[in-house]
Amino acid sequence: MTILVTGAGGFIGRELLSVLAETEEQVIAIDQNLAFIPDHPGLLCVEADLGDGETLAELFDGSVDRIVHLAAVPGGAAEADPAASQRVNIVATLNLLNLAAAQGNVPRVVYASTIAVLGDHLPDAGVNDETPLRPVMIYGMHKAMIETAMAGLSRRGVIDGISLRLPGIVARPPGPSGLKSAFMSDLFYALEQEQAYTLPVSPDARVWIMSVAQCVRNLVHALGCDSQLAPESRVATLPAIWVSMEELVQELASSTGNSPELVQYAPDSGLEAAFGAQPSLETPTAEALGMQHDGNLRALVANALATIRRSR
Amino acid sequence: MTILVTGAGGFIGRELLSVLAETEEQVIAIDQNLAFIPDHPGLLCVEADLGDGETLAELFDGSVDRIVHLAAVPGGAAEADPAASQRVNIVATLNLLNLAAAQGNVPRVVYASTIAVLGDHLPDAGVNDETPLRPVMIYGMHKAMIETAMAGLSRRGVIDGISLRLPGIVARPPGPSGLKSAFMSDLFYALEQEQAYTLPVSPDARVWIMSVAQCVRNLVHALGCDSQLAPESRVATLPAIWVSMEELVQELASSTGNSPELVQYAPDSGLEAAFGAQPSLETPTAEALGMQHDGNLRALVANALATIRRSR
Numbered sequence: 001m002t003i004l005v006t007g008a009g010g011f012i013g014r015e016l017l018s019v020l021a022e023t024e025e026q027v028i029a030i031d032q033n034l035a036f037i038p039d040h041p042g043l044l045c046v047e048a049d050l051g052d053g054e055t056l057a058e059l060f061d062g063s064v065d066r067i068v069h070l071a072a073v074p075g076g077a078a079e080a081d082p083a084a085s086q087r088v089n090i091v092a093t094l095n096l097l098n099l100a101a102a103q104g105n106v107p108r109v110v111y112a113s114t115i116a117v118l119g120d121h122l123p124d125a126g127v128n129d130e131t132p133l134r135p136v137m138i139y140g141m142h143k144a145m146i147e148t149a150m151a152g153l154s155r156r157g158v159i160d161g162i163s164l165r166l167p168g169i170v171a172r173p174p175g176p177s178g179l180k181s182a183f184m185s186d187l188f189y190a191l192e193q194e195q196a197y198t199l200p201v202s203p204d205a206r207v208w209i210m211s212v213a214q215c216v217r218n219l220v221h222a223l224g225c226d227s228q229l230a231p232e233s234r235v236a237t238l239p240a241i242w243v244s245m246e247e248l249v250q251e252l253a254s255s256t257g258n259s260p261e262l263v264q265y266a267p268d269s270g271l272e273a274a275f276g277a278q279p280s281l282e283t284p285t286a287e288a289l290g291m292q293h294d295g296n297l298r299a300l301v302a303n304a305l306a307t308i309r310r311s312r
Numbered sequence: 313m314t315i316l317v318t319g320a321g322g323f324i325g326r327e328l329l330s331v332l333a334e335t336e337e338q339v340i341a342i343d344q345n346l347a348f349i350p351d352h353p354g355l356l357c358v359e360a361d362l363g364d365g366e367t368l369a370e371l372f373d374g375s376v377d378r379i380v381h382l383a384a385v386p387g388g389a390a391e392a393d394p395a396a397s398q399r400v401n402i403v404a405t406l407n408l409l410n411l412a413a414a415q416g417n418v419p420r421v422v423y424a425s426t427i428a429v430l431g432d433h434l435p436d437a438g439v440n441d442e443t444p445l446r447p448v449m450i451y452g453m454h455k456a457m458i459e460t461a462m463a464g465l466s467r468r469g470v471i472d473g474i475s476l477r478l479p480g481i482v483a484r485p486p487g488p489s490g491l492k493s494a495f496m497s498d499l500f501y502a503l504e505q506e507q508a509y510t511l512p513v514s515p516d517a518r519v520w521i522m523s524v525a526q527c528v529r530n531l532v533h534a535l536g537c538d539s540q541l542a543p544e545s546r547v548a549t550l551p552a553i554w555v556s557m558e559e560l561v562q563e564l565a566s567s568t569g570n571s572p573e574l575v576q577y578a579p580d581s582g583l584e585a586a587f588g589a590q591p592s593l594e595t596p597t598a599e600a601l602g603m604q605h606d607g608n609l610r611a612l613v614a615n616a617l618a619t620i621r622r623s624r
């Protein structure tokens with residue numbers, strides 16, 4: 001059993017590798033920089049760009065059974081450089097899927113899609129598994145296109161695909177992530193380190209979030225779950241904790257023992273519209289597959305803070 | 313006003329050019345072979361592969377107002393060479409859309425999509441504008457992906473796109489077209505020329521068809537119609553005449569004065585499933601946009617035979 005993880009050096013990829021290190025699985029990790037990944041038996045690190053078709057092709061020797069495709073040009077970076085998004089999020093990703101399919105062993109492919117496929121103007125009455133896709137960002141548009149390819153190739157019986165739409169995953173390390181929603185993560189680091197922070201959305205902004213630990217549990221579950229339970233579209237929007245920024249600040253303050261007064265609000269209308277207007281969320285498809293959110297806000301905050309503290 | 317037509321040397325492209333030649337419009341035609349296109353004032357022929365990004369970029373000087381994108385690796389050819397489909401039907405097409413968007417003049421883009429986006433197993437109760445997409449062929453999968461890009465770029469306000477899903481268009485000239493549904497057209501030529509023909513589907517096989525003349529009327533209408541009437545998805549499945557092969561053979565025999573006994577049936581289960589099991593079709597979205605089918609079977613046959621005879 002060999003698991004290929006793309007984007008293995010990224011925020012989610014590193015957490016996934018640390019969980020897979022506890023198993024007996026053979027793991028191939030690919031990313032541009034893997035120098036900081038702890039070595040473990042069964043781990044093969046391949047430092048390469050996903051667009052390097054020759055290197056990628058060499059990895060598919062017929063023994064890759066499972067793939068977690070995390071590598072992507074993220075939202076803000078894709079918006080700034082649509083050509084880069086097209087190169088990685090479309091072309092390199094299709095090449096990856098084609099190589100996976102050509103092996104002939106119908107590998108399980110878990111694709112990290114995004115709630116950005118839904119678009120900006122979400123229905124006030126809430127989002128569910130029937131909500132039509134209206135992506136506005138290049139990132140969401142390209143991810144929606146690959147969802148179609150994942151379903152088509154699964155229908156053809158050449159891969160066994162599952163696309164998971166990830167909500168906001170917290171707490172990403174501060175710094176340039178290329179994600180427009182980075183403020184959600186920055187808030188965790190600020191309160192954990194007792195630093196003042198100005199949120200670019202209002203106290204009433206409501207978001208869907210999940211801890212990276214819970215996200216990784218869902219990815220690992222998706223590697224082995226019964227795809228007979230997946231819908232014909234092979235897509236599931238992950239469940240998430242639905243919370244206002246004010247509630248999140250209160251819980252973070254309470255969990256860290258720091259003051260909620262550290263946080264100021266200076267709403268940016270664009271960010272508020274794109275990330276602060278998430279309505280209620282129903283995810284029966286993902287739940288039927290066995291996917292879960294963090295349980296409640298307190299558990300989510302504890303999970304996220306534990307990852308921050310462990311990473312020091 | 314400048315209209316760019318890709319795939320201008322193809323079956324539909326040539327008919328479209330002959331209609332546009334009757335107007336005052338400036339037309340840029342691009343295809344690999346345009347030697348046989350009649351010259352007319354206002355026509356610029358560019359012999360190039362759509363994948364030639366530099367040549368394509370030179371055409372977009374800011375004055376291209378309208379685009380009809382017909383160029384594609386068609387169904388059977390895409391199935392035989394998925395990499396070629398990816399190169400033309402995805403990558404070159406996205407490049408075309410990006411160039412159109414970069415002009416800044418929000419050009420109308422009419423994209424020739426296909427009923428293949430619906431997939432093979434169509435609901436017995438009929439297809440309508442809400443039928444989910446379940447493409448199985450590479451061609452349909454790639455066309456569905458571009459429908460998503462067309463809608464996304466229109467939502468972003470950088471193009472004014474309309475995707476039209478074409479049914480079987482008759483009657484293509486005999487010869488290798490790369491289309492698995494070529495038998496529908498070959499039947500017209502056989503009966504018109506009083507030749508024996510064996511259909512690879514049963515007499516009861518039911519198909520959605522449209523004459524190329526009617527198809528071109530719809531494409532020209534789509535160049536100027538009010539996109540406010542288009543749905544948020546910017547997609548319309550074209551109306552079509554729904555007919556059994558037996559009915560079509562009878563009408564062709566009657567219209568040509570030849571015997572229906574010229575036609576034998578040797579059904580191929582794959583072709584019967586993919587092209588002979590089309591249920592009833594409702595197309596209110598296209599009708600609201602002003603799109604029409606041929607009117608009735610007799611008119612469709614007359615339109616198709618007129619094009620065959622004119623092309624001699």
